[in-house]
Amino acid sequence: MPKLWNETIEAHRREVRDAILDSTAALAAEKGPLSVTMSQIAEKAGIGRATLYKYFPDVEAILHAWHAREIAGHLARLTEVRDRTDGPGKRLEAVLEAYALITHASHGHHDTDLGAFLHRDSGDHLAHSHRRLQHMVQDLLTEAAQAGDVRADIPPAELTRYCLSALAAARTLPSEAAVRRLVTVTLAGVRPSPH
Amino acid sequence: MPKLWNETIEAHRREVRDAILDSTAALAAEKGPLSVTMSQIAEKAGIGRATLYKYFPDVEAILHAWHAREIAGHLARLTEVRDRTDGPGKRLEAVLEAYALITHASHGHHDTDLGAFLHRDSGDHLAHSHRRLQHMVQDLLTEAAQAGDVRADIPPAELTRYCLSALAAARTLPSEAAVRRLVTVTLAGVRPSPH
Incomplete structure (x- = not known):
């Protein structure tokens, strides 16, 4: 069955929007977020400048939309897992x-100008996503504690902070193998105490 | 035995310097670091403006000296322990x-304007102190692994990153009791694996 006209329009708009976000993120990573212009973005995304302005008022708005899409993607991935x-x-x-x-x-991202830019201005949005992540992990820890897979002598809210804080070290580790070892060690910390 | 004249001068200079740092830190915490003036600092430290300028050229230099003294104090405390x-x-x-x-x-500090100010401009100094901390913890982990008190299946450098990252959660915990529980959980992660 062919798509309805409205669906076709909507799919097209999403594709254009995604192309704008991808192009902007690539340009920002390459040149630094403060040097990117709307003309460069339009050219890289293969659209006219007038079209670009129908989607976004400025570079900053595009970078924030890109970041929001990234974070939403990460949360969706964790939910799926x-x-x-x-x-x-x-x-x-x-x-x-x-x-x-x-x-x-x-x-x-975190080591670059782009990371610094995004984290300076997206406080509320990031805080909201971080709370969703905390809730997800805390629910999992609570459930695992009830099943006897996680220590029950420490409040799940505290174990959540411990887990997320410990795993933040993944940012500075050199390999995926090292990240998996970090996960092993972090999980060992929340196992029921043998005593 | 009375102090030598040079020692007396030196002790006096240290006292004045400490009074300047303490006064500046208190003013910065109260008013925000960017609103503090050299006149306010001189008044609070009980010295003249001319004397103050013999010690430091501006407020920024004083705040960095204060921060360096704090960090040096923390490292000295850990060494002593x-x-x-x-x-x-x-x-x-x-x-x-x-x-x-x-x-x-x-x-x-980290939640305030003062914290933001200090962390923005003291990259090198902080990085150096952080490396000293990492070395201290890594040596302790290596020694404990050799004694069988810490797991030997994961490189001490990785365990160091795990420990310091996990313990960073102490910043957001509401009580010292919660901090001690965090330490318990973090140490459980580095214990020799029971398998």
Whole structure:
């Protein structure tokens, strides 16, 4: 069945928008976020400047939209990993490993001008996403503690801060193998105490 | 035995310098670092403006000197804790707990304009102190691994990043009791694997 006209328009708009975000992120990583111009973005995305301005008012707005899309993608990925894994202990492991690998893979952003730019101005948005992540991990830890896979002598809210803080080290590790070892060590910390 | 004249002068200079640093830090915390003036500092420290300028050229220089003194104090405190504790396992525990408590106690700085100001401009100095901290913790982990108190299946450099990253959560915890629980969990992560 052919798409309805409205769906076709909507799909086209999403494609253009994605092309704008991808082009801007590539230019910002290459030249630094403050040197990118709307003309360069239009050229790289293969659209006219007038069209670009129908989508976004300025470079800053595009970079924030790109960042929001990245973060939403990460959260969607973690949700997917959670929902396809059985058993509270395994689910916790799978989500923390996926989180650590995402943190490792996106570490490039944090070391660059682009990272500094995004983190300076996107406080609210980031804080909201971080809360969603915290809730997801805390629910997994609570569930795993009830199943006896995680120590029950420490509040899940504190174990959540510990896990996310420990796994932030994935940003500075040199390899995925090292990231997996970090996940092993972090999980060892939340196992039920042998005493 | 009375002090020599040179020692007396030196002690006096240190006292004045400390009074300047303390006054500036207090004013910066109260008004924000960018609103503090040299006149206010001189008044609060109980010295003349001309004297103040013999010690420091501007407010920024004083704030950096204050921060350097803080960090040096923290490292000295950790060294002292290390040197008075016997046994590799106990020594690691004592130093990590002291580090977590210091991180917790100084968390106020990081949430304020003063913290933002200091961390923006003191990159090199902070990086140097952080490397000294990393070396200290890595030596303790290596020694504890040799004694069988810490897992030997993961490189001490990686365990160091894990420990310092995990303990950074102390900054956001509400109480010293929670900080001690964080230290317990973090240390559980580095214990020899039971398998």
